[in-house]
Amino acid sequence: MIVSPEDLDFLMELMNIGVGKAASLLNEITSSHIRLSVPQVRIVNPSEINSLNLVPENEICAQVKLDFSGPFSGTSLLVFPAGSAATLVMTITGEEPGAPELDSIRAETLKEVGNIFINGVMGSIGNVLRQHISYSLPEYYEDRLEIIKYFIENEKSDGIILTTTNFYVENIDVRGIIFLMLDMGSLNLLLEKIEQVDTIESSGS
Amino acid sequence: MIKNLTETGEDLSLFDFLPVGICIIDPDYNVLFWNRCLENWSGLKTGEMTGSDLRVKCEKLKSSHFIKRFGLIFSGGPPDGFSSQLHKYLIPSELHNGKMRIQHTTVIALQTEVPGKYNAMIICEDVTNLTNEVQAYRSMRDRALMELDERVKTENALRIVNTKLNLMNSITRHDILNQLTVAIIFRDMIEQDNVIPPEKKAYGYLNKMEIALNNIQQHISFTKDYQDMGIKSPNWYDIAGIVDKISRSSSFSELEVKNGLRGYEIYADPLFEKVIYTLFDNAVRHGKKVTRIEFSAVEEDTSISIVCEDNGIGIPVNDKEKIFERGFGEHTGLGLFLSRDILSITGISIKENGKPGVGARFEISVSKDMCRHSEPV
Numbered sequence: 001m002i003v004s005p006e007d008l009d010f011l012m013e014l015m016n017i018g019v020g021k022a023a024s025l026l027n028e029i030t031s032s033h034i035r036l037s038v039p040q041v042r043i044v045n046p047s048e049i050n051s052l053n054l055v056p057e058n059e060i061c062a063q064v065k066l067d068f069s070g071p072f073s074g075t076s077l078l079v080f081p082a083g084s085a086a087t088l089v090m091t092i093t094g095e096e097p098g099a100p101e102l103d104s105i106r107a108e109t110l111k112e113v114g115n116i117f118i119n120g121v122m123g124s125i126g127n128v129l130r131q132h133i134s135y136s137l138p139e140y141y142e143d144r145l146e147i148i149k150y151f152i153e154n155e156k157s158d159g160i161i162l163t164t165t166n167f168y169v170e171n172i173d174v175r176g177i178i179f180l181m182l183d184m185g186s187l188n189l190l191l192e193k194i195e196q197v198d199t200i201e202s203s204g205s
Numbered sequence: 206m207i208k209n210l211t212e213t214g215e216d217l218s219l220f221d222f223l224p225v226g227i228c229i230i231d232p233d234y235n236v237l238f239w240n241r242c243l244e245n246w247s248g249l250k251t252g253e254m255t256g257s258d259l260r261v262k263c264e265k266l267k268s269s270h271f272i273k274r275f276g277l278i279f280s281g282g283p284p285d286g287f288s289s290q291l292h293k294y295l296i297p298s299e300l301h302n303g304k305m306r307i308q309h310t311t312v313i314a315l316q317t318e319v320p321g322k323y324n325a326m327i328i329c330e331d332v333t334n335l336t337n338e339v340q341a342y343r344s345m346r347d348r349a350l351m352e353l354d355e356r357v358k359t360e361n362a363l364r365i366v367n368t369k370l371n372l373m374n375s376i377t378r379h380d381i382l383n384q385l386t387v388a389i390i391f392r393d394m395i396e397q398d399n400v401i402p403p404e405k406k407a408y409g410y411l412n413k414m415e416i417a418l419n420n421i422q423q424h425i426s427f428t429k430d431y432q433d434m435g436i437k438s439p440n441w442y443d444i445a446g447i448v449d450k451i452s453r454s455s456s457f458s459e460l461e462v463k464n465g466l467r468g469y470e471i472y473a474d475p476l477f478e479k480v481i482y483t484l485f486d487n488a489v490r491h492g493k494k495v496t497r498i499e500f501s502a503v504e505e506d507t508s509i510s511i512v513c514e515d516n517g518i519g520i521p522v523n524d525k526e527k528i529f530e531r532g533f534g535e536h537t538g539l540g541l542f543l544s545r546d547i548l549s550i551t552g553i554s555i556k557e558n559g560k561p562g563v564g565a566r567f568e569i570s571v572s573k574d575m576c577r578h579s580e581p582v
Contacts, residue, residue, distance in 0.1 A: 021273075028270040029291050066283055093290045099346060105290055105332075105339045108309055112288040119274075119283045126282065135283040137311065 003043050003191065010194045012041040014124045015163045015178075022120030026113065030092040037166040039178075043187070044160050054164075054177055055081060055145050062102060063143065064114025067136040068122065072129055072189055074182040076122060078114040082142055084174040085110055091169045102142065111140045121163070121178060128193050159187035226296060226308070226329035229315065232279040234259045234266065237324060246298035246306060246331070263296050275312065278325045284313040289332045296329055307333040367436075374432055378425055385425070389418050430543055434476055439551045441470045441577070444511060447481050448500050457485050457498075465501035466511065472575040474550040476543075483540040484513045484567055492517020492565060509576045511569040519561040528557060551575055 003011075016039055023036045044052065055061060062085040064078045080088065086100035089109045102110065115138045126133060161180040166173055182190070217238050220227045226243040230236055239254040249262060260266045266275070274285050287295055287310040298306040309330045314323040392414055395401065401408045445466040452462040471477065488495045495517035503510040520528060527533045531542040541555075548555055553575060559566030 025270050025273060028268075068283070089290075099343075099350060101343075101346075103339050103343070105288075105336055108286070108332075109288040109290040112286050112291060115283075115286045116274075119277060119285060122283050123277055126280075132281055132316075137284050137313070138286060 007191050007194050008041070008043070010197070011043075011161065011190075012039070014128065014194075015039045015041050015121060015161070018121035018124035019117065019163070019165055019178075020120075021123065022117040025116050025120070026092070030094075032092050032094065032169050034092065035168040037168070039163045039165040041161065041163050044162050046160060046181075049160060052162075055079070058144055060142055061085075061145050062107070062110055063141045064111050064118065065139045065141065066115070066118050066122070068133050069135075070133045071131050072125070072133055072182075072186050074180065074186055076118045077179040077181070078117050079145060079177045079179065080110070080114075080174060084172065087172055088167060088169060088174045089113070091172055107140055107142075111138055114138065114140075117176070117178065121180065125190065128197060129190070130193075161187075225331075226298075226327075228254075228259065228296070228327045228329075229324055230259050230327065231324050232322070234275075243296065243298075243329070246329075247296060248299075265292070265295060275325060278312050278314045279323050281314050281316065281321070281323045284311060286311050289336055296327075300333065304333075306331055307336045371432055371436070374428065378428060381425055382422070385418060385421055389415075392418065427543075430476075430479070431546075434543070434547055435474060435550050437475045439472055439474050441472050442477050444469045444471050444481075444500075447478050451478070451482050451485050452498075457489065460485075460489070460495065461497040463497070463499040463501075465499070468578045469502055469509070469511070470577050471511070471553075471571060472551055472577075473553060474547050476547045480544040480547055480555075480569075481513075483544045487540060488513075488515040488517055488565065492519075494518065495564075508570055508572050511571065511576075513567040513569075514559065514564055516564045519559050519564050520557050521561050525557045529555070 019036055019039050023034055026034050060082040062080045062082045066076050068074060068076065082102055083100060086102045086106055089095075089102075089106045090100060092113070093109060118138070122133070122135075159182050161182065163178040163180070164175060165178070166175050217229070217240075220238070221241040223240065224242060226246055227238070227240040228236060228243055229238040236254045236257055236259050239249070239251045241251075243249070243254075244251055247262075254262070265271060277283070278285060289307045289309045292310065293307050294305045295308055295310045298308070300306050309332045311328045311330075313326050313328070315326050316323055392411060396411055401411060445464050445468070448462065448464045448466060451457065452460065452464070473480075485498065488498055492515050495515045498513065498515045501512045501514075503512060524533075529541045529545045533542075545555055548569065552572065554570045555567060556570075557565060557567050
């Protein structure tokens with residue numbers, strides 16, 4: 001899959017808008033000020049994912065997953081290293097310091113944080129596509145990142161939009177990774193739509 | 206799927222039987238459906254709520270972040286979740302004890318018959334009990350961690366105090382032994398110079414002085430052995446290896462030793478070797494005619510007995526417990542007393558149950574979690 005630099009720029013802008021909206025929402029509902037780094041976006045081939053060493057092998061990660069279907073289908077997944085994810089939740093909820101453990105209550109909160117991010121990103125994409133997309137209910141997992149292999153192998157993805165961003169909350173720094181795994185044809189559809197927007201914008205100017 | 210709710214509202218009656226609060230609103234926040242569970246929780250009747258603006262009863266929905274997130278739902282966006290930690294009481298509902306019901310809420314978009322128009326279904330789960338249990342668990346865990354931390358600090362402080370006491374003991378023992386040596390030398394010089402003839406009463410005092418000085422020496426040696434006990438952490442020891450090592454020493458070279466403990470390891474104080482040495486030493490010293498010592502293991506349901514038998518004169522019935530008391534016997538009277546203490550550090554017991562005249566039989570009883578096979582037996 002060859003993606004032009006212009007398309008990648010537009011995709012990066014889309015992700016930036018989505019992540020930015022999510023950060024602004026999070027700041028409204030939490031007691032801490034959250035800053036996010038400019039997301040790094042790249043499109044990777046499913047077969048490359050294991051060689052990227054995104055998180056240390058065997059590290060347990062907290063993952064929020066949302067499937068979407070329709071003309072544009074696939075799976076979005078937000079991943080945090082589990083230990084720092086618990087600290088992130090404790091900081092944004094203003095909890096008293098204690099053991100950073102992801103119990104069921106904190107996991108639900110993390111699911112909400114993940115949900116906000118995924119929705120921000122999917123909202124941005126939805127605005128470009130202007131087509132109805134159906135969504136599953138968000139799911140939460142704690143597992144090694146290896147689980148992604150399962151999704152990739154079972155969903156015949158033709159491309160993964162990989163977005164990494166860092167959360168800075170007070171004195172903690174947590175890296176979140178958003179995987180947007182697109183089913184066969186979906187990446188092409190998205191790129192076509194992006195090009196249409198590009199064309200309209202260019203002819204307009 | 207659910208469409209045109211105002212006309213087919215009766216189809217939603219199934220939701221009245223669910224143990225979760227369910228409410229459906231249109232993009233103007235007007236309530237289209239309010240299930241029985243929400244009626245019970247909030248005290249607000251379905252008739253009263255239907256058609257009303259939900260924001261009047263749930264003021265939180267007026268805040269900008271709810272408007273943005275619900276806006277995405279009304280445009281057909283992905284489901285959204287509102288966690289109990291960040292939004293405890295989305296739909297106000299009081300419990301019988303006067304406290305508020307803690308909720309976890311999920312909101313999903315429902316497509317209507319009008320293309321591009323979506324309603325929102327709000328699903329509230331009561332997580333009050335779960336939250337209370339998690340909080341109780343957290344506070345218990347934090348308390349346990351705090352106590353553990355305190356214990357570690359106390360242990361470290363005790364270790365330092367113990368080190369200082371041991372140092373002081375060693376120095377004091379060294380100084381006493383020096384002075385004792387001087388006293389023994391002077392006593393010997395008095396005897397060698399024949400200043401006191403053997404028939405004099407004072408000569409007897411010299412002998413008593415010698416006994417007293419030797420006793421002091423033994424007591425001092427005992428304090429060293431006792432001080433070493435429990436200083437180092439217990440560990441796993443190969444029992445057969447220890448028996449072999451001791452049996453090779455010159456003091457016991459004439460004994461026939463049968464070692465049936467191959468493969469057994471014991472979790473004991475590092476002074477465990479001294480216990481086995483004491484058994485050898487006692488056999489030779491008190492058994493009179495001992496030519497053979499046999500070590501074996503007897504496995505029981507929950508424990509293993511390490512048995513040491515000899516072919517000496519045995520222990521008289523009346524002395525079977527006394528031999529473990531401090532000061533008993535013809536020698537120092539410390540060996541078996543110390544052995545029992547050394548073993549007790551890891552919960553191991555020792556007793557003598559041989560037949561007088563046939564031989565001594567010491568039985569060391571170890572629970573199975575303190576004794577294991579290092580190789581197949």
